[in-house]
Amino acid sequence: MVYVVWVVSLNEAQQRAVRHRGGPLLVLAGAGTGKTRVITHRVAALLDEGVPPWRILAVTFTNKAAGEMRARIGDLCGPEMARAGMWVGTFHAICARVIRRHGHLVGLGPNFAIYDTADQKAAMKRVLKAQNVSDRAYRPVGILAQIDYAKNRGAGPEDLEELGVEEPLLSVVKRAWAGYERMLRAADAADFGDLLVLTVRLLKLARTSQDPLAEDAAALFTRFQHVVVDEFQDTNPVQGEIVGLLSQNAELCVVGDDDQSIYGWRGADVAQILRFPDRHPGCETIRLEQNYRSTTHILDCAEAVISRNQDRLGKSLWSDLGEGSKVVVSRLDDERSEAQWISSQVAQRVADGESPHEFAIFYRTHAQSRALEEALRAAGVHYRIVGGTRFFDRAEVKDVIAYLRILVTPHSDLDLIRVINRPARRIGAKTVDTLLGYAASQQISLFEALKHAQSAGLKKAAASRVTAVAELLASLREEVRDVAIDEQARLVVERTGYLEALANEDTIDADARLENIQEFIGSMGEFLEQSPEASLAEYLEMVSLSTSEAQQDARECITMMTVHSSKGLEFDHVFMSGMEDRIFPHVRAIDDRDEMEEERRLAYVAITRARRRLAISFTNRRFLYGDHQVNPPSRFIGNLPRTAIHELGRSSRRSTTLRAKPQVESTWDDDIVLDPDVDLSEEHDEADYDDRPAVPLYVGMQIRHAKFGIGDLVGWSGSGDSMRLNIRFADRGMKTILARFCEPL
DNA sequence: TAGGGTAAGTTTTTT
DNA sequence: ACTTACCCTA
Numbered sequence: 001m002v003y004v005v006w007v008v009s010l011n012e013a014q015q016r017a018v019r020h021r022g023g024p025l026l027v028l029a030g031a032g033t034g035k036t037r038v039i040t041h042r043v044a045a046l047l048d049e050g051v052p053p054w055r056i057l058a059v060t061f062t063n064k065a066a067g068e069m070r071a072r073i074g075d076l077c078g079p080e081m082a083r084a085g086m087w088v089g090t091f092h093a094i095c096a097r098v099i100r101r102h103g104h105l106v107g108l109g110p111n112f113a114i115y116d117t118a119d120q121k122a123a124m125k126r127v128l129k130a131q132n133v134s135d136r137a138y139r140p141v142g143i144l145a146q147i148d149y150a151k152n153r154g155a156g157p158e159d160l161e162e163l164g165v166e167e168p169l170l171s172v173v174k175r176a177w178a179g180y181e182r183m184l185r186a187a188d189a190a191d192f193g194d195l196l197v198l199t200v201r202l203l204k205l206a207r208t209s210q211d212p213l214a215e216d217a218a219a220l221f222t223r224f225q226h227v228v229v230d231e232f233q234d235t236n237p238v239q240g241e242i243v244g245l246l247s248q249n250a251e252l253c254v255v256g257d258d259d260q261s262i263y264g265w266r267g268a269d270v271a272q273i274l275r276f277p278d279r280h281p282g283c284e285t286i287r288l289e290q291n292y293r294s295t296t297h298i299l300d301c302a303e304a305v306i307s308r309n310q311d312r313l314g315k316s317l318w319s320d321l322g323e324g325s326k327v328v329v330s331r332l333d334d335e336r337s338e339a340q341w342i343s344s345q346v347a348q349r350v351a352d353g354e355s356p357h358e359f360a361i362f363y364r365t366h367a368q369s370r371a372l373e374e375a376l377r378a379a380g381v382h383y384r385i386v387g388g389t390r391f392f393d394r395a396e397v398k399d400v401i402a403y404l405r406i407l408v409t410p411h412s413d414l415d416l417i418r419v420i421n422r423p424a425r426r427i428g429a430k431t432v433d434t435l436l437g438y439a440a441s442q443q444i445s446l447f448e449a450l451k452h453a454q455s456a457g458l459k460k461a462a463a464s465r466v467t468a469v470a471e472l473l474a475s476l477r478e479e480v481r482d483v484a485i486d487e488q489a490r491l492v493v494e495r496t497g498y499l500e501a502l503a504n505e506d507t508i509d510a511d512a513r514l515e516n517i518q519e520f521i522g523s524m525g526e527f528l529e530q531s532p533e534a535s536l537a538e539y540l541e542m543v544s545l546s547t548s549e550a551q552q553d554a555r556e557c558i559t560m561m562t563v564h565s566s567k568g569l570e571f572d573h574v575f576m577s578g579m580e581d582r583i584f585p586h587v588r589a590i591d592d593r594d595e596m597e598e599e600r601r602l603a604y605v606a607i608t609r610a611r612r613r614l615a616i617s618f619t620n621r622r623f624l625y626g627d628h629q630v631n632p633p634s635r636f637i638g639n640l641p642r643t644a645i646h647e648l649g650r651s652s653r654r655s656t657t658l659r660a661k662p663q664v665e666s667t668w669d670d671d672i673v674l675d676p677d678v679d680l681s682e683e684h685d686e687a688d689y690d691d692r693p694a695v696p697l698y699v700g701m702q703i704r705h706a707k708f709g710i711g712d713l714v715g716w717s718g719s720g721d722s723m724r725l726n727i728r729f730a731d732r733g734m735k736t737i738l739a740r741f742c743e744p745l
Numbered sequence: 746t747a748g749g750g751t752a753a754g755t756t757t758t759t760t
Numbered sequence: 761a762c763t764t765a766c767c768c769t770a
Contacts, residue, residue, distance in 0.1 A: 136752095367762090387758075545759090565758080
C-alpha cells in the first residue's frame with residue numbers, strides 16, 4: 001500500500017500525528033518541523049483508509065496554503081481524490097461557499113457580492129456622508145477597523161462598549177455600523193467579516209429552525225467526518241465557533257504554533273490554541289520539535305528570544321543540521337550605512353554564486369524599505385517587494401470588476417456609482433445624487449433608478465445620458481449571457497467604450513492601464529483553464545478572496561518584506577534590519593505585556609525563516625518618519641546567546657544619548673569592522689543593549705566638542721538626533737551644535 | 746475635470 | 761520625509 005511508503009518518511013512524532021484517531025488532536029508544530037507534510041499525509045491517510053473525500057474539511061488561512069495543500073494531497077493520492085468533493089480552502093472561501101448555498105437564511109442571494117477593503121471604505125464613506133458625519137473627524141477606515149475587529153471577535157454593535165470603544169466615537173460607530181450593514185444587505189453584499197459572522201448565524205439558524213429550507217443547511221453538521229485546521233494560532237473567536245459548529249460530529253485536528261501567533265491585532269486570539277486542550281476533553285497534544293530547516297546557532301537564537309514569553313504551551317526546537325555559521329550581529333551608524341552593508345553582503349555572496357532567490361531582507365515596517373531599496377539599486381541587486389498594492393486593486397482593474405459585478409449582482413450600488421461615469425459620460429456627482437435620492441425614496445436600487453431617470457427629476461439631457469447607460473447595461477447583460485467569462489470581460493471593456501477611451505488618451509500611463517486590463521482578461525482565461533465550468537460569480541469570488549499580485553519579475557530577485565509577510569517562507573540567507581528598540585519591538589508594543597509577547601513571537605518567526613545564515617543589524621541613529629531617532633539596540637539582541645552570535649561593529653560601551661562623533665561624514669566602511677574575523681564579542685554585555693544610560697543634561701555641565709574643545713552647557717532644544725545644545729566656549733563664545741557631535745563629561 | 750495646494754496620516758495584513 | 765486624500769481653482 002502506498003501508505004507504508006509515506007510512513008517511513010515521517011519521524012516518530014509526525015507519524016503519531018498522522019495516525020492519531022478517535023478524539024481531538026492538537027499538533028503543536030514548531031517552525032520548520034514539517035507541519036504541511038503532517039497535514040497532507042494525515043488527509044492522504046484518511047483517504048487511504050476509505051474516508052470519502054467529501055467527508056473531509058481542511059481549512060487554511062491563505063489561498064496559497066490552500067492551493068499547496070490541494071496540490072500535495074493530489075501528489076499523494078492522485079488529483080481526482082483531491083478534487084472529489086473534498087473541501088479545502090480558507091475560512092473565508094468556505095464561508096462564502098456555505099452562504100452561496102444557504103444565504104437566504106441570512107438575507108443574501110446566491111450571487112451576493114463580496115466587498116474587499118476598498119469597497120468597504122467606499123461604502124463607509126457614503127454612510128458617513130448620509131449621516132452627516134465629518135469624515136475628517138472620523139476616518140472611515142478607523143470606523144471600519146472598529147467594526148471589523150468587533151465582527152472578528154463575534155461581537156455586535158451592542159458589545160462595542162465592552163471592547164473599549166468610548167464616547168463620542170462609540171455612538172458614531174454604532175450608528176455607522178447600522179447604516180453600513182443596511183447598505184451592504186441592500187446591495188446584496190457582504191464584507192470579509194460578514195462572511196464569518198453570517199456563517200455562524202446561518203449555521204445556528206439551521207440548527208434551531210424548523211424551516212424545511214434550513215434542513216438542507218443542517219446537513220453540514222453531519223457531513224464532515226474529519227476536520228483539519230491549519231495555522232490554528234491565528235484563528236479568531238468567530239472562526240473558532242465555525243470550526244466548532246462544523247466539527248460537532250467530526251474528528252477535529254488543529255495544527256499550529258502558539259509561538260507564531262502574530263495577528264492578535266486583527267482579532268486572532270492566541271488563547272484559542274492555548275486553551276484548546278482544556279476546551280476539548282480527551283484532547284491529545286503532539287509536539288513537533290525536530291526542525292529540518294535551520295542550523296543550530298540560528299535555532300538557539302530563536303529559542304533564546306521566544307523562551308522569555310509567558311503565554312506559551314512550551315516546546316523547543318532541535319535540529320541535526322549542525323551548528324552552522326554564527327548569527328552575525330552588526331551595528332551600523334545609520335539606516336543608509338545599514339542598507340549599504342546589507343546590499344554589499346548580498347552582492348558579494350551573489351557574486352560568489354549564491355542564488356538571489358535565497359536572500360531575504362526583513363523589516364518591521366514598510367517605511368524602512370526605502371533606504372534598502374536605494375542601496376540595492378546602487379549596488380545593482382535586483383529585488384522585489386512583497387506586499388505592495390494588489391493587482392486587483394488597480395483602478396482600471398477595479399473598474400472592469402465593477403462592471404462585471406453589476407452583471408452578476410445588479411443591485412450593488414457602489415459598483416454602479418464607480419463606473420457610471422467611466423469612461424466619462426457627463427454624468428457627474430449631482431446627477432448621481434439625484435438618482436440615489438430617488439432610489440432611496442422608492443426603495444429601489446440605483447440600477448433600477450436608472451430606468452426611471454425622468455421620474456427621478458433629471459433634466460432631459462442628463463436623463464437621456466442616464467437612460468443610455470441603463471440600456472447599455474441591459475444589452476450587455478443579454479450579450480454576455482452565454483459567453484465564456486474572459487469573453488464577457490472583453491465585451492464589457494469594448495461595449496462600454498472603456499478601451500477606446502483609454503486608447504485615445506495615448507499616454508504612457510494609459511498604455512500601462514491597457515496592459516493591466518489585458519493581463520486581467522488573461523488571468524480570467526487562466527482561471528478558465530483550471531475550472532472550465534466556472535461562472536462569472538465564481539471568478540469574482542476568487543478575485544475578492546485572493547491577494548495574487550501581478551506577474552513577478554522574471555529577473556533573479558532577492559526578496560524584501562515585513563516580518564509579518566515572511567511567515568511560512570524560508571531562505572538560505574536572512575537579514576533582519578532595523579533591530580532597534582522602538583522599531584522592533586515596535587514602540588506601540590513596548591508598554592503592553594501582551595503586545596510585547598507578540599513582538600517576541602514576531603522576532604521568533606523572523607529568525608526561524610533562515611536556513612543557513614542570519615544577519616541581524618541595528619543602527620546608532622535612524623532617519624524615519626521625517627525625524628532622527630536614536631534608539632537602543634533591540635532588547636531581542638540582548639537575549640541572544642553569546643555563543644551563537646558574531647558581532648561586527650563598534651562597541652557601545654560608552655554609548656549614551658550624547659556620543660562623540662567623527663567630524664567627517666562617516667561612510668559605512670569606516671564605521672564597521674570589515675574583517676569578519678575580528679570578533680568584538682568580548683565587548684559585549686547584555687546590559688549594554690537593554691538599558692543604555694542616558695546622560696541627564698543640566699545647565700552648567702561640561703561638554704566636549706571635537707573642534708571647539710570644552711565648554712559650558714547653557715541650554716538646549718529639540719530631542720533625539722536633532723537635539724541642539726547651546727554651549728559657551730571660553731575662547732569662541734556661544735555656539736549652537738547638534739548634540740550628536742558633542743560628548744558629555 | 747485635472748491638477749495644484751494643503752492637511753494629516755505614517756505597525757503589522759488576509760480574506 | 762513622504763504619501764495620500766481632499767478641496768478648490770482655473
